[in-house]
Amino acid sequence: MAPRAQARKRLLEAAIRTLAVEGYGGTTARSIARTGGFAPGVIYYHFDDLEDLLLAALRHTSEIRMACYKEALGSCTDATELLARLRELYAEDMRDQGHIDAVQELFAASSTSPRLRAELLAHVEPWADFAAAAIRRLVQGTAFEDMVPSREIGLMAVAMFLGIQTITHLDGDRTRIESLFATVEPAAILWDAFARGGSTLSDK
Amino acid sequence: MAPRAQARKRLLEAAIRTLAVEGYGGTTARSIARTGGFAPGVIYYHFDDLEDLLLAALRHTSEIRMACYKEALGSCTDATELLARLRELYAEDMRDQGHIDAVQELFAASSTSPRLRAELLAHVEPWADFAAAAIRRLVQGTAFEDMVPSREIGLMAVAMFLGIQTITHLDGDRTRIESLFATVEPAAILWDAFARGGSTLSDK
Amino acid sequence: MAPRAQARKRLLEAAIRTLAVEGYGGTTARSIARTGGFAPGVIYYHFDDLEDLLLAALRHTSEIRMACYKEALGSCTDATELLARLRELYAEDMRDQGHIDAVQELFAASSTSPRLRAELLAHVEPWADFAAAAIRRLVQGTAFEDMVPSREIGLMAVAMFLGIQTITHLDGDRTRIESLFATVEPAAILWDAFARGGSTLSDK
Amino acid sequence: MAPRAQARKRLLEAAIRTLAVEGYGGTTARSIARTGGFAPGVIYYHFDDLEDLLLAALRHTSEIRMACYKEALGSCTDATELLARLRELYAEDMRDQGHIDAVQELFAASSTSPRLRAELLAHVEPWADFAAAAIRRLVQGTAFEDMVPSREIGLMAVAMFLGIQTITHLDGDRTRIESLFATVEPAAILWDAFARGGSTLSDK
DNA sequence: CATGAATGAGGCTTCATTCAT
DNA sequence: AATGAATGAAGCCTCATTCAT
Numbered sequence: 001m002a003p004r005a006q007a008r009k010r011l012l013e014a015a016i017r018t019l020a021v022e023g024y025g026g027t028t029a030r031s032i033a034r035t036g037g038f039a040p041g042v043i044y045y046h047f048d049d050l051e052d053l054l055l056a057a058l059r060h061t062s063e064i065r066m067a068c069y070k071e072a073l074g075s076c077t078d079a080t081e082l083l084a085r086l087r088e089l090y091a092e093d094m095r096d097q098g099h100i101d102a103v104q105e106l107f108a109a110s111s112t113s114p115r116l117r118a119e120l121l122a123h124v125e126p127w128a129d130f131a132a133a134a135i136r137r138l139v140q141g142t143a144f145e146d147m148v149p150s151r152e153i154g155l156m157a158v159a160m161f162l163g164i165q166t167i168t169h170l171d172g173d174r175t176r177i178e179s180l181f182a183t184v185e186p187a188a189i190l191w192d193a194f195a196r197g198g199s200t201l202s203d204k
Numbered sequence: 205m206a207p208r209a210q211a212r213k214r215l216l217e218a219a220i221r222t223l224a225v226e227g228y229g230g231t232t233a234r235s236i237a238r239t240g241g242f243a244p245g246v247i248y249y250h251f252d253d254l255e256d257l258l259l260a261a262l263r264h265t266s267e268i269r270m271a272c273y274k275e276a277l278g279s280c281t282d283a284t285e286l287l288a289r290l291r292e293l294y295a296e297d298m299r300d301q302g303h304i305d306a307v308q309e310l311f312a313a314s315s316t317s318p319r320l321r322a323e324l325l326a327h328v329e330p331w332a333d334f335a336a337a338a339i340r341r342l343v344q345g346t347a348f349e350d351m352v353p354s355r356e357i358g359l360m361a362v363a364m365f366l367g368i369q370t371i372t373h374l375d376g377d378r379t380r381i382e383s384l385f386a387t388v389e390p391a392a393i394l395w396d397a398f399a400r401g402g403s404t405l406s407d408k
Numbered sequence: 409m410a411p412r413a414q415a416r417k418r419l420l421e422a423a424i425r426t427l428a429v430e431g432y433g434g435t436t437a438r439s440i441a442r443t444g445g446f447a448p449g450v451i452y453y454h455f456d457d458l459e460d461l462l463l464a465a466l467r468h469t470s471e472i473r474m475a476c477y478k479e480a481l482g483s484c485t486d487a488t489e490l491l492a493r494l495r496e497l498y499a500e501d502m503r504d505q506g507h508i509d510a511v512q513e514l515f516a517a518s519s520t521s522p523r524l525r526a527e528l529l530a531h532v533e534p535w536a537d538f539a540a541a542a543i544r545r546l547v548q549g550t551a552f553e554d555m556v557p558s559r560e561i562g563l564m565a566v567a568m569f570l571g572i573q574t575i576t577h578l579d580g581d582r583t584r585i586e587s588l589f590a591t592v593e594p595a596a597i598l599w600d601a602f603a604r605g606g607s608t609l610s611d612k
Numbered sequence: 613m614a615p616r617a618q619a620r621k622r623l624l625e626a627a628i629r630t631l632a633v634e635g636y637g638g639t640t641a642r643s644i645a646r647t648g649g650f651a652p653g654v655i656y657y658h659f660d661d662l663e664d665l666l667l668a669a670l671r672h673t674s675e676i677r678m679a680c681y682k683e684a685l686g687s688c689t690d691a692t693e694l695l696a697r698l699r700e701l702y703a704e705d706m707r708d709q710g711h712i713d714a715v716q717e718l719f720a721a722s723s724t725s726p727r728l729r730a731e732l733l734a735h736v737e738p739w740a741d742f743a744a745a746a747i748r749r750l751v752q753g754t755a756f757e758d759m760v761p762s763r764e765i766g767l768m769a770v771a772m773f774l775g776i777q778t779i780t781h782l783d784g785d786r787t788r789i790e791s792l793f794a795t796v797e798p799a800a801i802l803w804d805a806f807a808r809g810g811s812t813l814s815d816k
Numbered sequence: 817c818a819t820g821a822a823t824g825a826g827g828c829t830t831c832a833t834t835c836a837t
Numbered sequence: 838a839a840t841g842a843a844t845g846a847a848g849c850c851t852c853a854t855t856c857a858t
Contacts, residue, residue, distance in 0.1 A: 007842070023315030028827060039844045044829060107370055108312035111227035121374045152387040155371075162370050163363030166311060170325045183356040233853060243819045254853065431723035437832060447840045458832065515778060516720035519635030529782045560795040563779075564772060571775030574719055575767075578733045591764040619821070640848060651823045656850060
């Protein structure tokens with residue numbers, strides 16, 4: 001049913017898989033078609049352009065991930081728990097068909113296409129907002145509540161995620177990120193104990 | 205003198221300028237030649253490959269910048285001062301012929317070429333070390349000296365730099381970074397006053 | 409009634425409109441379908457080929473115009489009147505859905521397709537005959553009756569029509585033709601006065 | 613010497629030959645290259661575009677032919693002689709590598725490319741002027757001198773030439789034109805005898 | 817050392833045409 | 838009768854790279 005939408009989805013997923021596996025440079029109409037098992041021409045039946053397909057793939061993947069992250073972190077006020085959930089989400093991302101790698105490749109390619117650049121920029125904004133909101137939930141009710149510039153820190157968080165992803169992408173060593181999570185964990189525990197913990201303690 | 209070396213340098217700089225101005229996608233043998241005002245064939249006289257030229261350009265630019273950073277930050281033990289010097293260096297980078305943009309483009313292209321990927325990785329390592337050393341100097345003699353995992357934080361710093369660069373690259377808005385420097389400044393002042401400042405105070 | 413024939417007619421007219429509006433180069437199965445509001449596949453239900461459709465469209469349009477011209481000029485023996493009627497017919501052609509432009513495009517495409525070439529040739533013949541007949545009516549009863557090679561002049565007339573059409577097609581300036589009609593008019597008046605007029609005068 | 617210009621000329625002539633032999637529809641980068649015995653890529657080394665090459669070919673051929681016509685007809689004041697020379701020129705055109713057929717194909721293709729259309733239009737004008745000048749020389753000193761709208765008749769002549777060419781192109785029958793020349797000859801003789809002849813007679 | 821013409825592979829895209837529905 | 842998704846060939850063009858000069 002709705003063969004049109006089904007076909008489009010097949011194309012989107014082939015595009016994402018190809019980006020992840022072959023890199024942007026290797027993502028050609030032919031390679032996408034090979035990945036998806038269809039003729040190159042189909043792409044142009046459903047999309048104006050290769051660019052168009054890639055843009056749609058970006059939106060597709062970003063929407064899906066954003067929904068997951070919102071659900072998983074939406075109500076989290078505890079640093080330790082936040083960190084744990086991020087860890088899980090990240091692991092899930094990695095298990096996926098490579099959505100994150102695909103997005104990484106698109107960042108890489110951004111200078112090639114103004115439209116792609118604009119689209120990526122449009123996606124950075126909401127993610128930075130989302131990160132800022134998570135941070136605000138974290139500091140809410142603590143002594144630091146009014147001192148923390150959550151908007152800026154949100155952007156920094158997104159930047160760091162991007163940067164780490166870039167480096168991970170270079171050597172394919174995903175344990176590196178695990179070790180960063182481990183590094184940050186004590187800080188999270190400290191935060192919960194002293195900054196938030198104080199008030200929580202008195203609650204009990 | 206050494207006309208060979210001189211010619212090579214001309215090529216390297218043309219490659220860097222082309223990367224910065226046209227992006228990786230627009231960096232072809234012809235466009236580099238046009239930028240530098242020589243014939244495309246020359247490239248193959250001095251380098252095996254376009255890849256070879258790009259790799260050499262990366263090394264060239266990275267060495268130059270690393271030397272600058274080492275000289276400017278080498279002896280810095282004060283967070284406020286460190287931040288101020290970083291700010292200057294960054295401004296200098298921007299004024300330059302676009303070394304940073306060129307490197308950014310090469311990161312973008314890394315998935316295309318294993319050799320490029322390896323080379324970039326080989327440059328990330330020393331920069332992370334360098335950042336770690338700067339951090340160690342910062343915490344040295346404070347109560348946190350043994351608690352701070354400087355290696356990991358160094359990597360995070362490099363990642364953040366990379367990520368911010370990526371985002372800046374997207375919208376061309378360089379004031380964004382200025383605002384991040386401004387955001388971090390109070391933290392640096394606090395650090396100097398309490399963490400370092402305390403002990404330093406008693407020293408005097 | 410006769411849904412088959414009706415559908416064919418829809419296709420023919422879509423083909424003609426597309427030729428006139430998009431030019432031969434822009435006349436594809438898809439563009440014809442878009443013009444006519446049907447699916448590209450329908451074409452192959454009613455015709456073997458795109459070529460087949462175009463040929464049929466040529467016949468369709470040529471028949472319709474030939475009938476008009478025959479009716480309007482069939483009994484015309486007066487040069488001035490002949491010219492006036494031609495002028496009207498031409499104006500009508502221009503108001504039409506672009507039959508003439510469509511035919512012009514097919515001439516353009518003739519070197520692509522032998523069948524099209526043959527078909528066009530087969531249409532030139534009757535038009536030249538028709539023009540020759542008109543000329544014969546004009547000279548009949550005059551002193552020139554036996555001297556005028558009407559067959560050749562008929563062909564020249566068709567050629568001139570074609571050529572003017574080609575030039576008009578180039579710059580879209582249809583007033584050019586109006587000015588040619590105006591240029592010829594005095595000659596027609598002269599002819600009627602002296603060649604035909606003389607004898608006619610004595611008749612009365 | 614001047615290998616650049618030589619190569620360009622080779623391309624221009626290959627383009628013209630291909631247009632004449634294969635028709636516009638068959639004139640692709642590959643077919644031109646095959647005709648000229650070079651790789652398709654060369655075209656893009658010397659020209660921006662296929663369109664660019666075709667435009668240059670049109671100019672090339674038009675200039676050459678215009679020069680010939682100017683030299684042959686420049687001083688002709690006699691209708692019979694004018695006709696004889698035109699006949700020769702036409703025969704020469706046919707013996708050539710098909711310049712005329714090539715131009716014919718470009719007219720056919722004009723609706724495909726605005727630039728081509730503009731270029732053709734720019735060539736029609738001088739030819740019409742040239743024809744008008746020839747006609748003026750013909751009527752000069754006769755009783756009709758002030759009555760003949762040479763500009764308009766010049767355009768008609770060009771149009772007729774074009775139209776005849778179109779028809780000839782359809783069936784490849786070049787004797788048709790011979791027969792038209794023969795048809796017109798008596799008129800030329802008459803003209804020289806009565807219109808011009810009168811004054812010439814009194815000269816002797 | 818350098819030039820610049822030439823090559824050939826491969827990328828994007830369009831299109832006539834087919835076919836399951 | 839009609840639809841519209843899919844195919845595969847072919848077109849245009851770019852590019853790294855080579856090579857005669």
